Amino acid sequence: MLARLASRFLFETDKRLLWKFAYNFGFKGMRSVQKYKKRLKQGVHFPPFLFISIINSCQLRCQGCWVDITSPRQMIQLDELDKLVTDAKRHGNNFFGLLGGEPFMHPGLLELLERHPDCYFQIFTNGHLISDSVAKKLRKLGNATPLISIEGSEVVSDERRGGKEVLNKTLEGLRNCVKNRLIVGVTSSICQTNYDLVSEDWLRRLIDLGAHYVWFNTYRVVGPSPAPELALTPEQVLELRRFIVNMRTKMPIGIVEPYWDDRGEALCPMSTGVSHHIGPSGAIEPCPIIQFSCENLRDGRDIYQLMTESSFLNDFRRMSAEATRGCVVLERPDLVQLIVDKHSAKDTTQRGTAMSELEQLTPRSSQHNPAEQIPERHWLYRFAKKHWYFGFGAYT
Known part of the structure; x- marks a missing residue:
């Protein structure tokens, strides 16, 4: 499996892009985590990876979306993004996840990539705006990987994404990436209507389409219009975990999921401190689905100061880790309310209904399942998770 995957990367992608991926993401990413672990020993929490929703605008209307896509446009201006990335780099960070809305609707996206070749x-995207010319520009820049959302068949995609011809437009963007020899991934939010994507046939199709990695998320029942009927059962979550572990030993495609460690114990990236989120208003939030904040990029301090000095973020990490190894929003929405109230945190949505949405949530299970833990089988995934994507003492 590993040899076939390496061969795909070697022969299907631009060699210069592969080098940038190996050095900027691989080597520097490992170095960033080592610096993070060193800071932790000093009691300092600054995540090695940052996820930034750079704009709220989007052409689609996905079920269960928590972003204010119908509200007036909010976005982090290019110079603000430039400063954010520059400040984070001073502390060893070199990897950034860019979300939306739809990131390619941000007028300064490509210039941001150009300003930071190191x-x-x-880029989390629906792929509709990745034309051949955009893909050519990404190849020239060489320091970004599009992660394209595909939610299933044409019918399911239109239903889930709230549009017409959604899948065809997405596949066109994927083809442009492959044509221009980019490193490209596909992400799917697994729910009741597309659970058939949990299959070898789906992974084979992605390989045939030219995708180099796949990111499996599980549907989160949050936002202004949650759809609890789409949520996975505990048995399906366990089946998904088992499928991922088995396919990592078999299929020549990278498989990403952010919910379990090397031993198969559940984890939450926010609780471990591995990552926090910055919204399109500049609000610094625990994670993308917890839309409350006490700090903002525009407060005048750099991102390191804002995050390391935040008692709000510190309480969220500590209290959620004490409550569960899973998703605190799903399992303990009451605890989220308690922390928000304690710090008088601001609702960072434009709709202004985040607290009432929390109050209406029914507690449900997440990936935390102590009775059924499935350790990683493949040595490389096991090694990588143990050293660079682990609990880091959050649950001890």
Whole structure:
């Protein structure tokens, strides 16, 4: 499996892009985590990876979306993004996830990549705006990987994403990436209507389409219009975990999921401190689905000061880790309310209904399942998770 995957990367992508991926993401990413672990020993929490929703605008209307896509446009201006990345680099960070809305609707996206050739960016996108010319520009820049959302068949995609011809437009963007020899991934939010994507046939199709990695998320029942009927059962979550572990030993495609460690114990990236989120208003939030904040990029301090001095973020990490190894929003929405109230945190949505949405949530299970833990089988995934994507003492 590993040899076939390496061969795909070697022969299907631009060699200069592969080098940038290996150095900017691989080597520097490992170095960033080592610096993070060193800071932790001194009691300082600054995540090695930052995820930034750079704009709220989007052409689609996905079920269960928590972003204010119908509200007036909010976005972090290019110079603000430039300062954010520059400040984070001073503390060893070189990898940034760019989300939206739809990131390619941000007028300064490509210039941001151009200003930071020493960094690596993962762009979460529906793929509709990746024309051949945009893909050519990404190849020239060499420091970004598009992660394209595909939610299933044409019918399911239109239903889930709230549009017409959604899948065809997405696949066109994917083809442009492959044509221009980019490193490209596909992400799917697994729910009841697309659970058939948990299959070898789906992974084979992604390989045939030219995707080099796949990111499996599980549907989160949050936002202004949650759809609890789409949520996975505990048995399906366990089946998904088992499928991922088995396919990592078999299929020549990288498989990403952010919910379990090397031993198969559940984890939350926010609780471990591995990552926090910055919204399109500049608000610094625990994670993308917890839309409350006590700090903002525009407060006048750099991102390191804002995060390391935040008692709000510190309480969220500590209290959620004490409560569960899973998703605190799903399992303990009451605890989220308690922390928000304690710090008088600001609702960072434009709709202004985040607290009432929390109050209406029914507690449900997440990936935390102590009775059924499935350790990593492949040595490389096991090694990588143990050293660079682990609990880091959050649950001890």
